[in-house]
Amino acid sequence: MAHVKLNEDEQRLRKLLLGAANSIDRAGKEPVILRWAGGWVRDKLLGTESNDIDVAINVMTGADFITHLKEYLSDAKVIAHHQLKEDEVGKVYNVAANPEKSKHLETASVKIFGLDLDFVNLRKEVYSDISRNPTMEFGTIEEDAERRDATINALFYNLGTDLVEDYVGGLADLRNGIIRTPTEPLQTFTDDPLRVLRLVRFASRLQFEIAEETTLFMGNAGVLESLRVKISRERVGIELEKMFRGNFPRRALSLIDDLGLYEAVFTDPAQSAAVPPLRRKWSVAYKCLYDVMQNHSPMSIYDLLITKKEAEYMAWNLAALSPWMTADPGSEAERKKKRYLPPPAKMAWEGYRASNKVSDVIAASFNNRVEIMELKEDILAMAPRASDNGIVGMSLRRWELSGSSWKLQVLNAILVDAAEKLAVWDLDKNHDEEAAELQRNFLKDWQTVLDWLMDLDAPGAVNVRPLLTGLELSKALGVKPGRWTGAALNECVRWQLRHPGETDPSAQQPTTLHETAATLEDSAKSSEYVRDALLTCLGTLSHTPATAADDDTRTTALARLRKSATTGLGGTAVAEYVEGQALTAEAALACLVELQTKWLVEIDDESLRHVLAYTDAEDGWTTKEAAAMAGRLVDAALPKHKVSSFIVESILQKYLRPLFSQSTTKVTASGRPVLFEQGEPRAYRGLETPSWKRGGLQIISLFRWAVQHADDTLIRDHWPLFTPVLLTLIEDEDAAVRVHGLGTLVAFLDKCPLRILATTGIAKVFEESVFPSLLFLPTLTPEEQSVEIIKAAYKVLLMLAKKDPDTKSSVRRHLLDKTLREGVFAAHDHASQYMRIVETLMTTLISVVDALEIFALKHLQNLLSLLSAVMTDPFAPARPATLLAAAQAMNAVLANCWPRISEGGYDEEVIRIVSTCWTNLHDHDAAALDSSPLERELRCIISAVLAVQRSRNLRADRALSLEDVEKAEPELKTLWQ
Numbered sequence: 001m002a003h004v005k006l007n008e009d010e011q012r013l014r015k016l017l018l019g020a021a022n023s024i025d026r027a028g029k030e031p032v033i034l035r036w037a038g039g040w041v042r043d044k045l046l047g048t049e050s051n052d053i054d055v056a057i058n059v060m061t062g063a064d065f066i067t068h069l070k071e072y073l074s075d076a077k078v079i080a081h082h083q084l085k086e087d088e089v090g091k092v093y094n095v096a097a098n099p100e101k102s103k104h105l106e107t108a109s110v111k112i113f114g115l116d117l118d119f120v121n122l123r124k125e126v127y128s129d130i131s132r133n134p135t136m137e138f139g140t141i142e143e144d145a146e147r148r149d150a151t152i153n154a155l156f157y158n159l160g161t162d163l164v165e166d167y168v169g170g171l172a173d174l175r176n177g178i179i180r181t182p183t184e185p186l187q188t189f190t191d192d193p194l195r196v197l198r199l200v201r202f203a204s205r206l207q208f209e210i211a212e213e214t215t216l217f218m219g220n221a222g223v224l225e226s227l228r229v230k231i232s233r234e235r236v237g238i239e240l241e242k243m244f245r246g247n248f249p250r251r252a253l254s255l256i257d258d259l260g261l262y263e264a265v266f267t268d269p270a271q272s273a274a275v276p277p278l279r280r281k282w283s284v285a286y287k288c289l290y291d292v293m294q295n296h297s298p299m300s301i302y303d304l305l306i307t308k309k310e311a312e313y314m315a316w317n318l319a320a321l322s323p324w325m326t327a328d329p330g331s332e333a334e335r336k337k338k339r340y341l342p343p344p345a346k347m348a349w350e351g352y353r354a355s356n357k358v359s360d361v362i363a364a365s366f367n368n369r370v371e372i373m374e375l376k377e378d379i380l381a382m383a384p385r386a387s388d389n390g391i392v393g394m395s396l397r398r399w400e401l402s403g404s405s406w407k408l409q410v411l412n413a414i415l416v417d418a419a420e421k422l423a424v425w426d427l428d429k430n431h432d433e434e435a436a437e438l439q440r441n442f443l444k445d446w447q448t449v450l451d452w453l454m455d456l457d458a459p460g461a462v463n464v465r466p467l468l469t470g471l472e473l474s475k476a477l478g479v480k481p482g483r484w485t486g487a488a489l490n491e492c493v494r495w496q497l498r499h500p501g502e503t504d505p506s507a508q509q510p511t512t513l514h515e516t517a518a519t520l521e522d523s524a525k526s527s528e529y530v531r532d533a534l535l536t537c538l539g540t541l542s543h544t545p546a547t548a549a550d551d552d553t554r555t556t557a558l559a560r561l562r563k564s565a566t567t568g569l570g571g572t573a574v575a576e577y578v579e580g581q582a583l584t585a586e587a588a589l590a591c592l593v594e595l596q597t598k599w600l601v602e603i604d605d606e607s608l609r610h611v612l613a614y615t616d617a618e619d620g621w622t623t624k625e626a627a628a629m630a631g632r633l634v635d636a637a638l639p640k641h642k643v644s645s646f647i648v649e650s651i652l653q654k655y656l657r658p659l660f661s662q663s664t665t666k667v668t669a670s671g672r673p674v675l676f677e678q679g680e681p682r683a684y685r686g687l688e689t690p691s692w693k694r695g696g697l698q699i700i701s702l703f704r705w706a707v708q709h710a711d712d713t714l715i716r717d718h719w720p721l722f723t724p725v726l727l728t729l730i731e732d733e734d735a736a737v738r739v740h741g742l743g744t745l746v747a748f749l750d751k752c753p754l755r756i757l758a759t760t761g762i763a764k765v766f767e768e769s770v771f772p773s774l775l776f777l778p779t780l781t782p783e784e785q786s787v788e789i790i791k792a793a794y795k796v797l798l799m800l801a802k803k804d805p806d807t808k809s810s811v812r813r814h815l816l817d818k819t820l821r822e823g824v825f826a827a828h829d830h831a832s833q834y835m836r837i838v839e840t841l842m843t844t845l846i847s848v849v850d851a852l853e854i855f856a857l858k859h860l861q862n863l864l865s866l867l868s869a870v871m872t873d874p875f876a877p878a879r880p881a882t883l884l885a886a887a888q889a890m891n892a893v894l895a896n897c898w899p900r901i902s903e904g905g906y907d908e909e910v911i912r913i914v915s916t917c918w919t920n921l922h923d924h925d926a927a928a929l930d931s932s933p934l935e936r937e938l939r940c941i942i943s944a945v946l947a948v949q950r951s952r953n954l955r956a957d958r959a960l961s962l963e964d965v966e967k968a969e970p971e972l973k974t975l976w977q
Contacts, residue, residue, distance in 0.1 A: 002163070002164040002171055003162070003163065003164065004157055005044075009114060010115070012082065012113055013113050013115055014159050014162075015082065016112065017055070017069075017159060018034065018159055019072065019081075020068060020069045021065075021159075023068070023072050029059070030059050031059075032057065032060065032065070033058040033059075033160060034055055034057060034158075034159045034160070035055070035058075035141070035156040035157060035158050036054065036056075037054045037144075037156050037157075038148065038154070039054070039153060040052060040054065041155040041156060041164060042170075044157075045155070045174055046174070046206070051114065052115075052118075053117050053118070054118050055117055055118065056121070056122050056141075056144060056156065057119060057120070057121050057122065058122055058141065061108075061121045062118070063119075065108070066092050066108040066110065069110075088113055089112050090110055092109070093108070093110070093668070107119060108120075121138055122138065122140065122141055122143070123137060123139045123144060123147070124137050124138075124139030124140075124143035124146075124147055125137075125147045125191070141156065141165070142167050146168060146182045147182075148182055149181065149192075149195040149198050150198075150202060151170035151173045151181070151182050152173050152174045153170070153202075154166075154170050154182050155170045155171065155174075168182035168183075173211075177207070177208040177209060178208060178209055178211050179202055179206075179208045179209065179210045180210070180211035180213070181199075186217045186220060186223070189217055190226065193223050193227035194227070194236075194239070196218045196227055197236065197239040197240075197261075197265070199214070200239075200243070200255045200256060201239055201242055201243050201246075201252065203251070203255060204246065205243075205246050205248065210255070218261070219259045219261065224260070224261065224263075224264040227264045227265070228273060229269045233350065233351060233352055234353045236351065236352045236353075237352035237353040240265070240320070244316040244317060249316045250286055250289075253282075253316070253319065253320060257282055257283055257286075262323070263275060265351060266320060266324070266348075266351045266352070267347065268346065268350040269350065276323035276327060276343075277323065277324070277326045277327055278322060278323040278324075278325070278416070278419045278420070279323045281323075281419040281422075281423075282323045282419070283424075284418050284422050284423075284424065284425040285319050285323075285415040285418060285419045286319040286320070286322075286415075288414070288418040288419075288425050289316070289319045289411075291425070292411075292414070292443075293306070293312070299451070299454070300447075301414070301447060305407040305410060305411045305450070306407075306411065307407070311407070314358065314361050314408055317348065317354065317362065318361070318362065318365060318411065318412045321344040322415045322416055323419075324343045324344035324366075325366055325369060325412065325416045326420070327344070329343065330343075339639040339640050341639070342363050342366040342367060343366070344363075344365075345362045345363040355645055355649065356642050356645050356646060356649065357404075359641075359642070360403040363403060364399065364403040364404040364409055365404070365408065365412035368398075369416060371395065372399070372409060373413055373417065375395060375449075376445075376446070379449050380445060380449065387456075388498070389458065389497045389498050390495070390498040391494075392456055392458045393458050393460075393461025393464070393493075393497040394461065394493070394494050394497065396459065396461050396462055397461055397493070401602065403602070410450075414446050417442075417446075418442060421442065422439060422442060423435070425439060464493055464496055464497065466489050466492045466493050466496065467496060468489070468492055470489060589611065589614060589626050589629040589630055589633065592611065592629075593633060596637070603636075603637040605650045605654075608634070608646075609651060609655060610698070611630045611633045612634060612651075613698030615630045615631055615634060615701075616705070621698060621701075643709055644710070644714045647706045647709065647714065648718050648721065651702065651706045652722070653721065656699070656703060656725055657721060657724070659691055659692040659699070660725045660728050661724060663692065663724055663727075663728040664727040664728050666727055667720075667724055667765065671719070671723040673761040673764070690728075700737065700740045700741070701740075703729075703744060704743070704744045707747045707748050707751075708747055710751065711751070715748065715751040715752050719752060719760075723765075726744065726748060726766075729741025729742075729745075730769055730770060730796075735785040738773060738776075738789055738792075739788045739789055742789070742792035742796050745766065745796050746795055746799055749766075749796065749799045749803065750799070757800075757803060763800055763803070766796070767800055770793050770796050771797075771818075771822065773789050773790065773792070773793035774790055774822070777790070777834075783834050783837065784836075786834075787836050787837060787840055790823075790827065790840055791840055794819070794840075797815065797823070798819070798847050798848065798851065800815060801819070801851060802851060807855075816848055816851055816855075820845075820848055820862075821859075824841050824844055824845050824848065825862055825866060828866055828869070828870075832870075835882045838870060838886075839881055839885050842870065842888070845863070845889045846889050849863070849893055849896050850892055850895075850896065852896065853896050854896060856896045856897055857897050857900050860897050860900060863897075864893070864906065864909055867886055867889060867893070868913045870882065870883070870886040871887065871916070871917040872913055872917060873920075874920050876920065877920055883917070883921075883934055884933055884937060887917070887937035887941065890910070890937075891937060891941055891944065894910070894941060894944045894945065895944070898944065901948050902948050902949060907949060910941065911942065911945060914941050915975065917938060918938055918975050921934065921935070939975060942975055
């Protein structure tokens with residue numbers, strides 16, 4: 001048995017956990033044994049410190065143990081014994097099972113002494129033939145070891161014995177640098193094909209060898225097909241990102257290549273597996289990149305093209321997709337489609353859900369590769385155009401504006417060029433001197449190209465700002481601004497690149513500029529509306545305090561227009577909101593449409609977030625015209641395949657999370673429910689305006705758009721990013737904000753799986769946050785606002801209850817019961833004189849009773865009392881809508897509670913209520929009143945009661961009483977005939 005040396009924090013943690021385990025009374029049963037498992041043990045034995053520890057428990061779940069741990073830590077003597085400080089034990093979180101994220105069992109997590117702990121019971125996995133997601137069951141320590149992906153990850157450190165336990169030969173494999181599966185490889189990979197990639201990652205990260213008997217089955221056809229079609233592509237992407245960002249990405253790609261995994265990884269699962277054109281030469285590309293990265297000398301290819309750490313990650317993505325870079329781009333008609341993706345970008349998205357940024361780099365690299373190769377040939381041939389700073393510089397600007405760094409696009413061209421021209425790449429082996437010479441000459445040619453660009457100072461062209469603005473150019477030429485302006489400004493920049501020392505705009509050759517303007521004058525036919533919008537935006541900018549960034553000599557006209565348009569879309573603080581904002585926004589959107597469609601200016605993420613806030617014509621800060629333009633902008637700038645990543649990365653993580661992470665105490669900064677409150681409550685902020693409100697009302701609309709366009713998978717995987725915003729909105733004191741928040745919560749709940757709501761506890765958090773909205777009643781709240789709030793709140797509560805389809809569920813019934821008691825009944829007691837409130841309550845009552853079905857019986861007496869108060873009110877006929885809703889509610893009660901209607905005189909009570917309502921209705925002096933729908937409802941009620949009586953043989957016994965009633969009130973005869 002092996003030992004591990006614990007550091008001070010780990011020693012304290014061991015003693016604390018053993019103390020908690022020993023405090024659990026399991027008289028006559030197997031004692032609690034705790035083990036630290038998997039990666040922590042492996043890394044510790046390899047001499048690497050790790051802060052993540054998985055704690056495996058033999059006889060109880062992680063949630064059960066953490067409950068005992070919490071009780072153990074509540075004892076003052078325990079705290080003193082372990083010398084615990086206030087901030088050394090964090091909050092506890094239950095992490096729901098999520099098979100798609102390789103979370104097959106619910107875990108309980110807590111941070112102690114700076115170490116992140118996940119508690120889970122020992123288990124075994126039972127797999128089906130149609131899914132890699134297993135059924136989890138309690139297991140023995142041996143079964144738990146055997147279910148793991150590799151023997152080196154199946155080691156355990158027993159806290160009680162202070163020894164490492166090895167049940168599958170992991171210690172020997174760790175000493176020998178071997179990766180192998182704990183059980184028979186084919187069955188292991190068949191159960192979970194993702195393990196193939198996980199072993200590749202571990203082998204590359206640790207620089208271990210994969211056992212031969214294991215590699216034999218990693219390329220098995222059945223396993224690879226399962227890896228291609230059964231594994232979620234997000235999970236594949238996670239594994240690849242870890243490989244590409246690790247220390248040995250070349251080794252990872254080499255293993256994928258040698259094992260024949262390429263088509264299973266970089267693929268479109270919806271289509272038949274396809275072999276990319278350069279698949280056979282793939283090793284040339286990634287080996288070339290590796291050798292380029294080994295030379296970090298000044299002015300080397302690496303030094304010139306890979307200038308940031310993130311660029312290295314992008315470079316390995318390019319190397320991975322290089323076999324697809326020469327694929328057929330498709331017909332012209334296909335390329336013109338709005339959601340067209342070049343082949344390598346499509347494989348990046350479909351194969352491993354690459355981010356927008358990675359997809360953009362790959363797409364631009366594919367689209368511009370041929371032009372880059374043409375420039376290379378011109379430079380090597382010393383063609384005249386290669387010496388023209390204007391031509392070369394404008395090429396680099398165009399590539400940069402196409403979606404990514406021109407340097408990465410050139411690097412991609414180098415990798416693809418190597419794969420096309422060279423049979424092998426083996427500079428590190430030098431088996432073939434002729435091949436080595438070809439490789440050296442290849443790199444020398446590309447070094448020459450880059451040196452040429454540096455001598456021309458062409459890279460600086462990307463950052464050149466025109467000396468003239470669009471208006472100044474228009475004035476100098478004596479023509480009106482128009483669609484020609486963008487092209488004319490490009491000519492100005494081209495001139496500047498050819499005259500790098502010139503800073504006087506008057507030195508630009510007037511003749512050339514006039515010729516340019518004359519050529520483009522015919523295209524200056526934009527509509528009056530759009531031209532006015534452009535001028536409006538420029539006017540907005542001119543009234544904005546000038547800064548260095550807005551200086552005409554440093555900002556191009558197009559950038560100024562986009563900045564101005566975004567400023568025009570920017571919201572004012574909630575308290576300062578004015579109606580005129582809609583008109584400014586309309587002009588700004590028109591400007592962006594013109595920039596996007598006519599001058600092909602990219603709408604960046606910041607501008608796009610502003611645009612999204614105007615896509616709903618129902619919002620007060622927009623108009624139908626503005627919403628239509630916003631929709632066009634979004635469709636063009638945000639293809640369908642990029643929507644999910646844009647929502648997560650740009651809207652939720654980058655923009656909303658910083659604004660809302662501290663806005664509510666009910667969830668943690670990560671968006672998960674607070675289970676155990678610690679420390680003092682957050683200080684009251686008084687009248688301070690929250691930071692998110694200073695961002696403008698449009699934030700609400702932007703978030704609603706994100707929820708509406710998020711699919712079920714996105715909600716399932718990223719629900720914690722939504723919860724802080726949702727809770728903040730539904731708890732806001734402003735009625736309009738609260739209504740918007742409740743409406744958005746309905747859309748969120750519609751897509752959120754029941755399992756997430758139930759197992760994470762977030763459903764209970766929503767429930768507790770929504771119920772206070774039911775108290776927004778007159779006179780404290782104006783009736784109109786109150787109706788909006790309670791309608792929205794009841795809709796949320798009903799949806800929360802109905803998410804559980806089991807009508808016998810105690811959780812569902814409890815929420816519906818609470819909605820009736822603390823909502824409908826309490827609200828009527830408080831605001832029965834407000835008829836719009838009463839009408840809303842009646843409508844809600846119908847939905848709640850229908851959802852409770854037979855379980856509504858317990859409320860029958862209270863229901864009839866409430867309906868009696870509404871339907872027998874002598875003034876009720878003056879409010880037919882409320883009366884009709886009450887009659888419909890009575891019918892709902894009868895439909896669900898009919899088995900008990902004939903008991904205890906309930907049927908007589910119903911007849912009395914309806915008879916009084918009928919009499920009041922016909923006594924009411926309102927000639928214009930259309931009572932026919934109400935009369936039909938009342939007749940239905942009586943018919944139902946009489947049908948129940950007949951079914952119980954009660955009708956004959958009560959016939960005399962009905963005749964007596966008819967004699968006293970003749971108009972009632974038509975009620976039950």
